[in-house]
Amino acid sequence: MKIEAITLREIHMPLVHFFETSFGRTYSRRILLVTVHCEGVDGWGESVVGEDPFYSSEWIESAWPTLTSYLIPMLLGKRIESARDCPALLAKVRAHRMAKAALENALWEAEAVQKRMPLWKLLGGTRSEIPCGVSIGIQDSVEQLLEKIQIELAAGYRRIKVKVKPGWDVNVLERIRSRWANITLSCDANSAYTLDQVEHLRKFDQFNLLMIEQPLWYDDIYYHARLQRELRTAICLDESIVSARSAAFALEAGACRIVNIKVGRVGGFSEAISVHDVCRSNKVPVWCGGMLETGIGRAQNIALSTLQNFSLPGDVSASKRYWKEDIIEPEVEVSSDGTIAIGNQPGTGSHVRADFIDRLTVRKETLKA
Ligand code: OSB
Ligand code: MG
Numbered sequence: 020m021k022i023e024a025i026t027l028r029e030i031h032m033p034l035v036h037f038f039e040t041s042f043g044r045t046y047s048r049r050i051l052l053v054t055v056h057c058e059g060v061d062g063w064g065e066s067v068v069g070e071d072p073f074y075s076s077e078w079i080e081s082a083w084p085t086l087t088s089y090l091i092p093m094l095l096g097k098r099i100e101s102a103r104d105c106p107a108l109l110a111k112v113r114a115h116r117m118a119k120a121a122l123e124n125a126l127w128e129a130e131a132v133q134k135r136m137p138l139w140k141l142l143g144g145t146r147s148e149i150p151c152g153v154s155i156g157i158q159d160s161v162e163q164l165l166e167k168i169q170i171e172l173a174a175g176y177r178r179i180k181v182k183v184k185p186g187w188d189v190n191v192l193e194r195i196r197s198r199w200a201n202i203t204l205s206c207d208a209n210s211a212y213t214l215d216q217v218e219h220l221r222k223f224d225q226f227n228l229l230m231i232e233q234p235l236w237y238d239d240i241y242y243h244a245r246l247q248r249e250l251r252t253a254i255c256l257d258e259s260i261v262s263a264r265s266a267a268f269a270l271e272a273g274a275c276r277i278v279n280i281k282v283g284r285v286g287g288f289s290e291a292i293s294v295h296d297v298c299r300s301n302k303v304p305v306w307c308g309g310m311l312e313t314g315i316g317r318a319q320n321i322a323l324s325t326l327q328n329f330s331l332p333g334d335v336s337a338s339k340r341y342w343k344e345d346i347i348e349p350e351v352e353v354s355s356d357g358t359i360a361i362g363n364q365p366g367t368g369s370h371v372r373a374d375f376i377d378r379l380t381v382r383k384e385t386l387k388a
Pocket of ligand 2: 308
């Protein structure tokens with residue numbers, strides 16, 4: 020596969036409903052899309068960089084010049100056997116994983132299309148359907164949150180995750196549990212607590228949560244291990260797991276019992292598969308995280324979720340929860356039993372709506388070999 024040209028675009032899309040985490044509220048997304056042009060085949064990728072450097076130090080204004088000045092020139096004109104060769108070509112650039120992932124994932128898609136193979140099979144997946152959960156942001160009132168949970172349970176989702184932060188946590192979980200004693204429930208703190216709050220965090224144990232995601236610092240593993248020894252509830256790491264090596268470290272240290280895999284956070288499909296494999300050999304279940312993706316990233320998350328050890332419901336949910344109109348066809352839909360059925364078409368099996376994307380594009384740059 021010869022990489023002849025690469026196109027970058029920024030598109031703007033308003034969210035159907037704002038999304039609030041412990042680090043802030045998002046109303047509208049600025050999304051970075053990548054297209055790799057390889058001998059008549061186009062592969063699309065989406066970078067999960069945010070509008071601000073808050074979830075991660077990467078953001079759209081760091082990813083764009085890193086891609087145009089360094090990462091894209093490292094690929095242009097290269098002939099590669101498979102997308103697996105991509106990480107080595109980009110290795111000289113340290114970190115910038117979300118920028119790298121967009122390129123590598125676009126190449127996986129191109130390779131799958133070229134080989135007329137479903138992407139999930141190329142990735143080594145085995146599942147024919149995947150279980151889905153939802154992530155529900157902080158709302159203006161607990162009543163509003165309960166109403167949203169009610170809607171998602173009625174839609175069939177198999178796990179509810181709510182965002183928490185100091186002042187929106189024990190009180191909220193109490194209200195949820197008193198209404199739904201038996202649903203599969205978890206929470207995500209996005210690093211909103213410190214180790215001084217261990218007594219407070221211990222109160223979470225009474226709610227029989229599936230997990231508490233990333234309670235402490237975004238780059239910490241060591242203190243999560245200390246905290247895990249103090250809690251009955253399983254800790255799940257998100258932000259801190261940036262590679263297979265950090266996953267191995269976390270598991271060896273006992274810092275978590277569950278791992279959230281986001282393909283962008285770890286730098287692309289190759290590393291995501293390695294994280295999956297490390298967790299599998301340690302008998303630690305994983306699930307696929309989400310970053311408010313459009314259909315392009317969403318369909319790729321679905322493909323990744325077919326790997327064997329993705330045994331817990333992921334934050335992989337329907338397009339319509341985020342977008343009035345998605346940029347792929349058909350949109351991602353979830354059945355009434357909270358699953359997505361996996362198809363056998365080449366690539367992700369979805370059609371990218373190039374005309375619609377053109378109308379949403381505010382910036383575009385093509386680099387050629
Ligand atoms: O921590 O999982 C997170 C969204 C933006 C940044 C961080 C996170 C999230 C989510 C959204 O929880 C999950 C989704 O895309 O549905
Ligand atoms: Mg998270």
